[in-house]
Amino acid sequence: MTNYLDFERPLAEIEGKAEELRAMARQNAEMDIEAEAAALDKKASDLLVSLYKDLTPWRKCQVARHPDRPHCKDYIEALFTEYTPLAGDRNFADDHAVMGGLARFNDIPVVVIGHEKGNDTKSRIERNFGMARPEGYRKAIRLMDMAHRFGLPVITLVDTPGAYPGKGAEERGQSEAIARSTEKCLQIGVPLVSVIIGEGGSGGAVAFATANRVAMLEHSVYSVISPEGCASILWKDSEKMREAAEALRLTAQDLKKLGVADRVIPEPVGGAHRDKQASIKAVGDAVSAMLAELVDLKGKKLVEDRRRKYLDMGRKGLAA
Structure with a gap:
């Protein structure tokens, strides 16, 4: 079942009508509805392009939070081989909102770390919604x-509303x-290298995304x-979130x-x-390209490259 966002309601109606027609045809083989259903499909396809042609910042927030977006676990399962999860902070507990471990990316040993939100009620509660x-x-x-000690590239996948603000977290030094x-x-x-795959919320995202290269999904x-x-x-x-989204300049296009x-x-x-x-x-293609850009940099040069990126950021921001 497709989860439609608020601004996609007209699309939901059209796609719903097309599905109703096909359901009726499955029950009655004599019905010929393919032409009508195909016309609805074309109308839905054109409307989808129109809706997503120029999304407002608030609508981009809604898309970034869509429950059906691929999450960290999906990317790890599809892009990495020999993934071996490592658990715990060797101090208090294991946090299921953060996935991480050793893996191979394009047959290169790496460390991968990311926020995982979960994909149903049970897993979302277990993962604390990322x-x-x-x-x-x-x-x-x-x-x-560990990655530094063994010379392994680090790939982070960021998707979090922000760090958990609960009492226990604050007591333990959030x-x-x-x-x-x-x-x-x-x-x-x-x-x-880091990829913002959904939400990059506050310091909870910066803690993983202070990288040599940062990519954002559209x-x-x-x-x-x-x-x-x-x-x-x-x-x-809080109902003025649309105005706030405009002012924050939080879209991938603005941040580029x-x-x-x-x-x-x-x-x-x-x-x-x-x-x-x-x-x-x-x-996966973007991560490969970003790692390729860094292949000739070693040790202190990588640290300096990262440092220079963030020192230059304010200057670019002022110029923009």
Whole structure:
């Protein structure tokens, strides 16, 4: 069953009518509805292109949060071989919102780390909707240390509304863990590439995405705060999220101009969830290209490349 977003309601009606016709034909073999159903399919296809031709920032937020988008687990299963998950932060617990371990990418040994939201009620609760606790960031630090020690490139897949703001997380040092993870990203002497595959929310995303190269899927978003949270602070009204989304400049296209993202990965018409395999392949191709750009850099040069990227970012932002 297709999950339609609010702005896709007209599309839902057309596709629903086409499916109703085909269901009737399956029950009555004498009915000839193919021409009418094909006309509805064409109308739906044209409407889909029209809806996604120029999405507003708020609509991009909705697409980035679509429950059917491919998640970290999908990318790992499709793009990596010999994936061996590593659990725990060696201090408190294992955080199921963060996946990570050793794997091969294009037959190259790597460390892969990412946020996992889950794909049904049970798994979303288990994964805490992709909101990592301190032990998740400390697990990531442990894996990045391992990658540095053994000279393995690090690939991170970011998809989180933000770090978990609960009482227990704060008691265990949430902000310190995020800062340490961001610091570790800047310190490791191996290639670090990151892809924003859905939501890149606040410091919870920065802690994984302070990379040599950052790519964003076409309809992903990356921001210091959610539009709803921004609207609540600025206007005391979370319903002004559309205005906030415009002001935050959180789209992949805006962030490419600002120098935050290095490349934008095209999505199928209608979003990554409409053709998961094509989206996953596009991400794999982007990761390959980003790693190829870093192949001649070693040790301190990789650290300097990363440092220079973030020092230059403010200058590009001011110019934009």
